[in-house]
Amino acid sequence: MAVVGGRARRAAVRGLLAVAGASALSNAVLKPIFPRRRPPAGSVEFAHRRGLPSPRSSSFPSGHSASAAAFATGVALEYPAAGLVVAPVACAVAYSRVHTGVHWPSDVVVGAGVGAAIALATRRWWAVRSEDPATLGPDHPALALPDGDGMIVFANPGSGSDGDDPVSEIEGYLPGARIVEFDADRDFAEQIDDAVADLSPKALGVCGGDGTVVTVAAAAVRNDLPLAVFPGGTLNHFARDAGAGDIASTAQALADGDAELVDLGRVGVDGDEPLTFVNTASLGGYPDAVRLRERWQPRLGKWPAAALAMVRVLASAEPLRVEIDGRPHSVWMLFVGNGRYSPADQVPMSRPELHRGILDVRYLLADHRWSRLRLVAAALTGTLGTSRTYVQRRVPDVSVTVNGPKVALATDGEVVADGRQFDFRSDPQSVVLYRQV
Template identity: 65%
Template sequence: MEGAGHTELSLNTHDSSLHTSTVQRGSRGGARKPSATPHAYSEVVKPPLHRIHRADEFVFDRSANLRPSEADRVMRFLSRAADKGMLWWAAAVVLTAVGGRARRGGVRGLLSLALASMLANGILKPLFPRRRPTARQWASVLRGVRIPLSSSFPSGHAASAAAFTTGVALESPVTGAVLAPLAAAVAYSRVHNGVHWPSDVLVGLAFGGVVASSTRRWWAVRSEDPADLGTAADVPALPGGEGLLVVVNPGSGPGDDAPTDEIGAALPSALVRTLDMDQDFAEQLDTWIGGIQPHALGVCGGDGTVVAVAAAAVRHTLPLAVFPGGTLNHFARDAGVTDIAGTAKAVEKGRARHVDKAVVVTDVAAPAPFLNTASLGGYPDAVRLREKWQPRLGKWPAACAAMIRILSAAAPLAVTIDGQPVLIWMLFVGNGRYSPADQVPMSRPAITGGMLDVRYVRADRRASRSRLLFAAATGTLGTTPVYVRSLVPRLTVQVDGSPVALATDGEVVADARTFDFRAEPEALAVYRPQP
């Protein structure tokens, strides 16, 4: 990454006198150049840097005197592959294909790399210039790379390697551990090939790690730990799934392929039914439950399907078994049911806990339950646009395009929240407690306690959008007056104008002017394997 935009010199033509940072002043004010001996730099460095450089020379010489081997070829390849971060961009592509935590790690890693590279090359190198090691002839023809003219301190390659790897590790420790030896090899290759002193590399590694770690201040790491649930529930144990009705939504998930066979193999006595997408979900569920009289309900689908079946489970006083089958599976992850085998085991053992459910009552439609979140403002409109464009663009491109379109034309929303008039850009209502409190919510530590996590962005403060962006970038959302957060059991919102859209668990459910949100503590029993 270092030296981008600088002319490079070959190994055999590198002239250390080009680096003005090593020039000393004579007794009469004239400039004199250091000698061209291999370790001339140590003669012009003043204590305490002198000791550091002597240690650099010792380690550098030990590395330079290593016998030629195939490691020379590997070190040369790594040093070149990491130029301009290309090695780490390739790694990010692989992590994106892997998906899940690794994909999130790749995104954070690239962002960390960009920040570390910008700061190291744009600020630290000009502020702390240092001459690179003197060019030399190597015993191995596979050793050595072209030497940039930029400052040797710190190593941009090392900073980028550490930043990317640390960023990945924050999201996926296992993936970060796999990448760590590669990052260390890239960092050492800069010493092995003669373009950095060892201390340049060590400082670069530490700097990159610090930069990546600092991203947590304004971009929280999503916890993979399950949320705290309520009290233990007395539910029937169903060996083989006997008495369990499992409802499957074939349209959920990235591949539109519900794992029906896997559920049947895990619980062979369960009755599996597929929802008809052209009929009302609630009517289908009530008909099946009335005819079959199951002891428990199961659901395989995304969050929208889960909340529909959960509402039916509450209506009929039945426990719920959740089999992850959607694209995101927010509720399943938070409830600690991350795979079909775990849910099946909990069903057979009769292990379950209570969780809170929330509901919003409007002035135009039936009460809308939600297990995760509800929102007003730009997000529901973005969902509608996404659904309109999805057949042509695909889900994720349509979602990005819709969000950009809505935000660019956003207008403040005049509302009255619990009797207080206020202008807002958006309103977020979470079922349970979300975290972090002073940043954009990333995870849910608890689905119990009978509380709604309410957050909204005020539009009636001067430069509110700019202040919001600054606070988000600096990790100070908790102190800015434009970002309001509270925990309440109930919330009433009155829109002072035309009806606006309401979205619950990612689905737009109504256009209304009055919204009454309330938590329903321990309303639902969910099968959950023991932690």
């Protein structure tokens, strides 16, 4: 499941974390507190089939049952279909403890309950990601392009995983569309403007990761053209949130002329022309982690490099002294989301709304004593929303002034600028996005 990626990988990770918690609780805490003898030899039907000596630890509760139930429940929380496949295996593990005569039935029942409870408790500090798309703005008339005639689709060949070929699938659905692959040695925005000037398209399309999507989205607004998004990156946050997670549905929206309005985020840096973001912008530790990840990725791969970079940054991070809307603070990190993210009191996992002209602003305060330790404790116990070290606001705009040297700004996972003055604002319902109704 971990190798497959996506929901399956999240399910595997949650399941394994639940196993670790259930095993620790049942074996290291509950068994010593509630000592109970194992069933005597021959007292349980089929016990002679065990063929192994009876364990000497307490019989209550069943650690195997706890681990099996924890994994199955954790998987089901993230990926219900996979949970249905795993559940019979977990039931077989639980039954086997009685069948082989090493546990009483009550040990197994309580153990399974402990495992399921631990898995459910993981939601307190790691929210389950919703697969439902965000609510977008009102319907907006758009030109129907059944075969993609008159449309330019910009594709980034450097996006996505090796072996994927979404461009061929797009060509199959939209044979009339003009496919333009970006030249990595030239500025993407310039290439878009040149193609628009030469071909006078009726709509723009984009196939790539979020960094590519934001560039084409900004060009669509600049040229007053509707936009079609085709997932072609590794994570495809915007495409998934906006309900454009597969090529077939977007092609159908183009054929029907179905479109809705979507917000963009803007940020001005030191008074320069505002930059655009479709998902998030951040200051503090995250941009530094992105830079380290980019440096180490060629040698280690993306995910190991990202994990090591975050550990390195958190261990050595220094708080930023800033003014947020004129009020002085010391912060570890500042997050600005385009639209409303959920949950509000945990690490954001999904985006229910993308059309109300709001920014989801969150920052981690370093103003309080032992703030880093308190933040970690709050995150692990699911009490981040009530911690004095965590602030979450929903506003149409926010101004951040850094009192010190320039700091890096990251938008949509890429470091894009350094500065001291950052003016964030929502650009409400500025993109006409093809989406199947």
